[in-house]
Amino acid sequence: MPYFVIHAMDRRPDGPAIRAETRPAHLEYLRRVGDKVKLAGMMLQEDGETSAGSMIVVEVDDIHEARAIAENDPYAKAGLFASCDVRAYRWAINPPK
Numbered sequence: 001m002p003y004f005v006i007h008a009m010d011r012r013p014d015g016p017a018i019r020a021e022t023r024p025a026h027l028e029y030l031r032r033v034g035d036k037v038k039l040a041g042m043m044l045q046e047d048g049e050t051s052a053g054s055m056i057v058v059e060v061d062d063i064h065e066a067r068a069i070a071e072n073d074p075y076a077k078a079g080l081f082a083s084c085d086v087r088a089y090r091w092a093i094n095p096p097k
Contacts, residue, residue: 001059001060001061002059002060002061002062002088002089003038003057003058003059003088003089003090003091004057004058004059004060004063004066004086004087004088004089005055005056005057005085005086005087005089006054006055006056006057006058006066006069006070006073006084006085006086007053007054007055007084007085007086007087008053008054008055008070008075008076008080008081008083008084008085009043009052009053009081009082009083009084010051010052010053010054010080010081010082011079011080011081011082012082015051015080015082016050016051018075018078018079018080019042019051019075019080021078022074022075022078022080025074026073026074026075029072029073029074030056030073033058033069035059036058036059036060036069037056037057037058038057038058038059038096039055039056039057040054040055040056040057041054041055042054043055053081054075054081056069056070057089057091059096063086063088066086067086070084070086
């Protein structure tokens with residue numbers, strides 16, 4: 001099955017508040033997506049503390065399924081993201097087994 005990267009950038013200046021408020025629902029959603037999620041985390045600003053966005057790598061059948069995962073994320077539904085890009089990804093170094 002192919003991999004896809006969901007790369008989403010937060011809105012500013014209200015992004016951190018939306019992220020904090022929605023985080024529990026977002027994490028629960030990713031748990032329900034299950035083993036399809038291979039990597040997920042928050043991207044940070046240059047200060048190393050302030051949120052900048054999210055990156056999620058999923059292993060799914062096609063880009064349509066990857067986009068559906070992105071669109072149904074509580075962060076997306078709450079309007080956190082200024083942009084969200086979904087792209088096919090070729091894992092070259094240390095891929096999951």
